[in-house]
Amino acid sequence: MSETEVVEKPTNNQSAEKINASSVGDTIKSTDLTADQIDKLAKLIEAIPTILLKTDNPKYDEIFGHCVNVDSNEHVDVSIRNEILLKFLIADEYDVETATTRLVNTLNWRNKFQPLSAAYEEEFDKELDQLGVVTGNPDGDDNMKYVTWNLYGKLKNPKKVFQQYGGERESKEGAKEGTQFLRWRIGIMEKSLLFADFTDPTNNKIAQVHDYNNVSMLRMDPNVKASTKQIISIFGANYPELLSVKFFINVPVFMGWVFTFLKKMGIISAETLKKFQVLSNGNLSEWFGKDNLPAEYNGGKTTKYSLLDSLAESIPKAEIPAYAKVILAQTKDQEIQNANLSVE
Numbered sequence: 067m068s069e070t071e072v073v074e075k076p077t078n079n080q081s082a083e084k085i086n087a088s089s090v091g092d093t094i095k096s097t098d099l100t101a102d103q104i105d106k107l108a109k110l111i112e113a114i115p116t117i118l119l120k121t122d123n124p125k126y127d128e129i130f131g132h133c134v135n136v137d138s139n140e141h142v143d144v145s146i147r148n149e150i151l152l153k154f155l156i157a158d159e160y161d162v163e164t165a166t167t168r169l170v171n172t173l174n175w176r177n178k179f180q181p182l183s184a185a186y187e188e189e190f191d192k193e194l195d196q197l198g199v200v201t202g203n204p205d206g207d208d209n210m211k212y213v214t215w216n217l218y219g220k221l222k223n224p225k226k227v228f229q230q231y232g233g234e235r236e237s238k239e240g241a242k243e244g245t246q247f248l249r250w251r252i253g254i255m256e257k258s259l260l261f262a263d264f265t266d267p268t269n270n271k272i273a274q275v276h277d278y279n280n281v282s283m284l285r286m287d288p289n290v291k292a293s294t295k296q297i298i299s300i301f302g303a304n305y306p307e308l309l310s311v312k313f314f315i316n317v318p319v320f321m322g323w324v325f326t327f328l329k330k331m332g333i334i335s336a337e338t339l340k341k342f343q344v345l346s347n348g349n350l351s352e353w354f355g356k357d358n359l360p361a362e363y364n365g366g367k368t369t370k371y372s373l374l375d376s377l378a379e380s381i382p383k384a385e386i387p388a389y390a391k392v393i394l395a396q397t398k399d400q401e402i403q404n405a406n407l408s409v410e
């Protein structure tokens with residue numbers, strides 16, 4: 067594993083800073099907060115140095131490509147950091163202690179898994195790349211402007227794909243954490259977040275679509291099931307308050323049981339379950355408008371988009387956050403150092 071190493075204690079700029087609750091309230095634009103909620107958010111912000119100290123690597127202070135360190139840190143955008151911390155707090159129903167633990171766990175997971183590398187550095191097999199696309203319609207409804215599509219029905223031979231790419235890689239020095247399928251899925255999750263603006267109440271969450279057109283029961287082999295379970299828990303733990311709605315479309319009637327099965331497993335929170343919509347067809351025009359979808363997804367109506375890819379290409383490319391680039395450069399340096407050490 068090539069996670070960034072812990073070598074020193076946190077520097078002075080990670081020491082506690084006094085946080086003024088009213089100034090914290092002014093930074094939050096995504097939602098209206100009560101005085102009590104602002105107070106709890108201020109407590110969580112004040113706890114940043116302690117949170118970082120509790121992690122495996124106090125120097126790793128990145129979440130979703132942004133720096134979540136103290137105000138005085140040169141890389142911190144206070145509004146974005148506060149909105150990100152607020153998502154963790156909301157997911158834990160404003161319980162500061164639980165949110166603190168979740169943040170420690172997420173920072174540890176990111177330090178180890180390196181989701182930014184999965185999103186921006188690593189290359190995956192074409193079959194995997196064809197299974198996901200992010201589309202956008204900046205004029206769409208609130209928090210429905212950007213959509214991650216997972217075309218799992220397109221998996222031609224899931225057994226093969228999950229065996230070939232889903233097996234654990236050798237745990238040699240420098241090998242990335244997790245399976246290739248997992249890294250690819252986390253990669254598109256991170257890329258979809260580039261289109262969100264955490265400070266915008268109309269665009270701080272992303273919609274998702276799972277298209278199960280042509281899936282067959284045979285394709286739910288144990289590797290698929292294991293990966294599904296793993297991805298559901300990673301998303302539940304580390305990507306709070308980022309999903310607006312999730313459509314499961316073209317779900318064959320005979321496979322409706324999968325939904326009930328996943329629900330009963332108890333790994334999907336009640337809040338997330340409320341965001342799910344299951345359709346036996348693929349017509350999403352009611353939610354996204356028929357002109358913003360290819361015919362395949364608007365009930366066969368005429369539209370300028372022939373395919374999802376042309377819809378995806380119609381939006382400007384999103385910029386990678388500056389701090390994500392800093393982290394990626396640090397990770398590369400670390401990898402070079404590790405490689406040199408293993409040669410010596």
Ligand code: HEM
Nearest residue numbers: 218278281285286290294297298314317321324325328334
């Ligand atoms: C061969 C068939 C299928 C494959 C390969 C597949 C794959 C996956 C994967 C990889 C995930 C992880 C989460 C993600 O990628 O966003 C997932 C989640 C899920 N799938 Fe499927 N799936 C299949 C069939 C179905 C069917 C028929 C249903 C019925 C509606 C279903 C419902 C769900 C649900 C409810 C989740 C949880 C989503 C979440 O927590 O965000 N799946 N599936």
